[in-house]
Amino acid sequence: MQLFQRNCAGCGLPGEPICDRCLEAAKTPLPSRGFEQLDSYNYLGAYEFELKACVLSAKSGNRAVLRKFATLAGEQIAQSVSETLVVSWVPASSRGKKQRGFDQSRYLAEQIAKKANLPVRQFLRRVAGEAQNGKDRIHRLHGPQLKVVRAPPPEILLVDDVATTGASLNAAAESLRRAGANRVHGLTIACVL
Numbered sequence: 001m002q003l004f005q006r007n008c009a010g011c012g013l014p015g016e017p018i019c020d021r022c023l024e025a026a027k028t029p030l031p032s033r034g035f036e037q038l039d040s041y042n043y044l045g046a047y048e049f050e051l052k053a054c055v056l057s058a059k060s061g062n063r064a065v066l067r068k069f070a071t072l073a074g075e076q077i078a079q080s081v082s083e084t085l086v087v088s089w090v091p092a093s094s095r096g097k098k099q100r101g102f103d104q105s106r107y108l109a110e111q112i113a114k115k116a117n118l119p120v121r122q123f124l125r126r127v128a129g130e131a132q133n134g135k136d137r138i139h140r141l142h143g144p145q146l147k148v149v150r151a152p153p154p155e156i157l158l159v160d161d162v163a164t165t166g167a168s169l170n171a172a173a174e175s176l177r178r179a180g181a182n183r184v185h186g187l188t189i190a191c192v193l
């Protein structure tokens, strides 16, 4: 008997939060993609098909799917990480958080840190009142307005769920550099190619 049966966020079949078939399908060959403010950038796959369904499911509150991604990422990071690395995230707009009830990037960052045995801290927050009508298009091009809330460590891993133009990651990395970070790495589940 299986109580509380889960369905794959990619294909909807019962079983894992993401089934192995969908994960394999999501792992498209990765073209190198640089964001100018990041020292390195990694993502699992392209933002399409099964992986897009998984990210949208995560956005609507599917924590199990985020934990699965965190396990995958955490295992990789644990193998190849410097001891000074601190995990953080690109903060969601307060409007987005209100709609979803939680910040999926924060949750993902916390889970990755746990799996990789690294510290996780908040360094950035959105400048209040910036998520208004008409601003969304500007954010996609230039990234959100961010405020550094505490002095960053030398090396940071910035986590987000999806990179669309890379503007959010770039804006976050730039803010952290200006505040004193030396190396900023980016990690997302998916990337719009």
Ligand SMILES: [Zn+2]
Residues within 6 Å of the ligand: 008, 009, 010, 011, 012, 013, 018, 019, 020, 021, 022, 023
């Ligand atoms: Zn599936």
